[in-house]
Each structure stands twice: as structure tokens, then as C-alpha cells.
Amino acid sequence: MSILCAEQLVKTFGTGATGAASVAAVRGVDLAVGEGEFVAIMGPSGCGKSTLLHLLGGITRPSEGRVLLEGVDLAALDDDGLATVRRRRIGFIFQRYNLLPELSLVENVALPLVLDGASEAAASTTAAAALEAVGMADRRGHRPDELSGGEQQRGAIARALVAAPAIVLADEPTGALDSANSARVLDLLGRLVVERRQTLIMVTHDPAIAAAAGRLIRMRDGVIASDSGAASPADGPRP
Numbered sequence: 034m035s036i037l038c039a040e041q042l043v044k045t046f047g048t049g050a051t052g053a054a055s056v057a058a059v060r061g062v063d064l065a066v067g068e069g070e071f072v073a074i075m076g077p078s079g080c081g082k083s084t085l086l087h088l089l090g091g092i093t094r095p096s097e098g099r100v101l102l103e104g105v106d107l108a109a110l111d112d113d114g115l116a117t118v119r120r121r122r123i124g125f126i127f128q129r130y131n132l133l134p135e136l137s138l139v140e141n142v143a144l145p146l147v148l149d150g151a152s153e154a155a156a157s158t159t160a161a162a163a164l165e166a167v168g169m170a171d172r173r174g175h176r177p178d179e180l181s182g183g184e185q186q187r188g189a190i191a192r193a194l195v196a197a198p199a200i201v202l203a204d205e206p207t208g209a210l211d212s213a214n215s216a217r218v219l220d221l222l223g224r225l226v227v228e229r230r231q232t233l234i235m236v237t238h239d240p241a242i243a244a245a246a247g248r249l250i251r252m253r254d255g256v257i258a259s260d261s262g263a264a265s266p267a268d269g270p271r272p
């Protein structure tokens with residue numbers, strides 16, 4: 034069974050304030066991802082990779098089509114329900130990190146746990162361990178604007194993983210990292226897939242990273258141009 038399913042997903046952004054034409058960022062994507070899969074998404078800048086990832090993670094709502102996460106139609110959830118699913122089941126690593134500027138790094142990482150009812154002490158301990166795993170333990174008390182881009186990126190990765198989500202959606206998670214930290218993050222994410230059977234969908238421009246994935250999807254102009262591991266249409270055993 035698929036843990037994440039997209040059916041005929043379309044996202045069209047409306048006309049801008051300047052009267053610019055609307056943009057069809059995602060133009061009809063069908064996708065089924067199984068538990069424990071590691072999927073890489075590649076494609077030229079502007080082809081819709083981030084938009085697709087945001088739709089899959091319930092961060093933006095589709096113009097058409099639907100997303101099923103563990104069998105639940107995200108469109109059927111109200112904003113609170115969606116927020117809960119995102120906090121508990123999905124770890125999202127944003128292309129632009131999105132750490133809250135007024136919180137320290139460890140507070141940023143602990144936030145999903147605190148919002149979910151954990152005590153601040155317990156959340157802080159778990160957050161510190163998550164920071165340790167990305168090599169950021171010694172910067173836990175710093176605010177994001179006191180950190181380099183790569184350090185913020187590693188903090189954002191710790192935040193995405195802190196609640197041990199079933200699905201990790203990562204938008205170029207190593208884009209700002211040097212090769213040593215990039216290898217460390219990939220090793221960490223890879224172990225989650227193997228040891229915890231977490232599902233990982235990662236946008237990347239790096240062919241070497243894509244080669245480590247079990248499945249490669251190439252996007253072009255808002256559609257899937259190729260998919261090395263597409264399930265059969267019936268998503269079950271062939272007759």
C-alpha cells in the first residue's frame with residue numbers, strides 16, 4: 034500500500050499584483066510512494082519541484098486533484114487537522130530553511146514537540162539530540178541570524194526529523210552544505226529510511242545524491258517526465 038498518493042495534482046498560481054500571467058507550476062501529477070522508499074526528484078529550475086513537494090506535504094492546497102497521506106485525503110482536513118498531521122507525520126525540510134528568527138536554534142527544533150504537548154524540558158532534550166545528529170550541538174543557543182546558511186540548513190533538518198515523522202520531504206537539503214556535511218546529512222537521512230522505514234522524498238540537483246535513491250523522478254514543465262519506479266496503474270500485483 035502507498036503511504037503517499039497524488040492524483041491528478043494541479044497547482045496554478047494566480048495573476049500577480051503586477052498583472053503578470055498566471056503560472057501553471059504543477060500540471061497533472063500522479064504519484065504513489067510506498068513505505069520506506071527513498072525517492073529523488075530532479076529537474077530544471079522552475080519546473081515545479083518545490084511546488085509539488087509543498088502539495089505533497091499539505092503546505093499548499095492543490096488547485097485540482099488530491100493528496101492521500103496514509104489513506105487520509107488532506108483536502109478533507111480543516112486547518113487544525115492538517116497542522117496536526119504535518120506536525121506528527123511529516124518532516125518538511127524547506128529550500129529556504131524557514132527557522133523562526135526570534136527563537137534560538139534548540140527552541141526552533143523543539144517547537145514541533147512543544148506544539149504537540151511535550152514538556153519544554155523533554156522537548157529540549159530531544160531537540161538537543163537531533164541537533165547533535167546534524168553536528169550542531171554546540172550552536173544550540175544561537176539565533177538563526179547568528180548562523181551561516183549551511184548551519185541554518187542543518188538546524189532545519191534537525192527540526193524536520195525531531196518528531197520521527199513517517200514521511201520526510203526534503204527540498205534540496207544539502208544545497209547549502211559542504212561535501213563533508215552533505216555526506217553526513219545524506220548518511221543520516223539514508224539511515225532513517227533503512228532502520229526506521231521512514232519514507233524519504235528529496236529534491237536535489239546533485240546526480241550523485243540522486244544515484245543513492247532507490248527511485249528517480251524527473252520533472253519537466255510541471256509534469257513527471259520519467260519515473261524509474263512507477264507502480265503499475267492498479268498499484269498491486271499484475272495479473
Ligand SMILES: Nc1ncnc2c1ncn2[C@@H]1O[C@H](COP(=O)(O)OP(=O)(O)OP(=O)(O)O)[C@@H](O)[C@H]1O
Pocket residue numbers: 046047056057058076077078079080081082083084085128
Ligand atoms: N507563490 C507563487 N506565485 C507565483 N508563481 C509561483 C509561486 N511559487 C512558484 N511559482 C512559479 O511556479 C514555477 C515552479 O516553481 P518551483 O519553486 O516549484 O520550481 P522549482 O522546480 O522548485 O525550482 P528551483 O530548482 O529553482 O527551486 C516557477 O515558474 C515559479 O516562478
Ligand SMILES: [Mg+2]
Pocket residue numbers: 082083084128204
Ligand atoms: Mg525549488
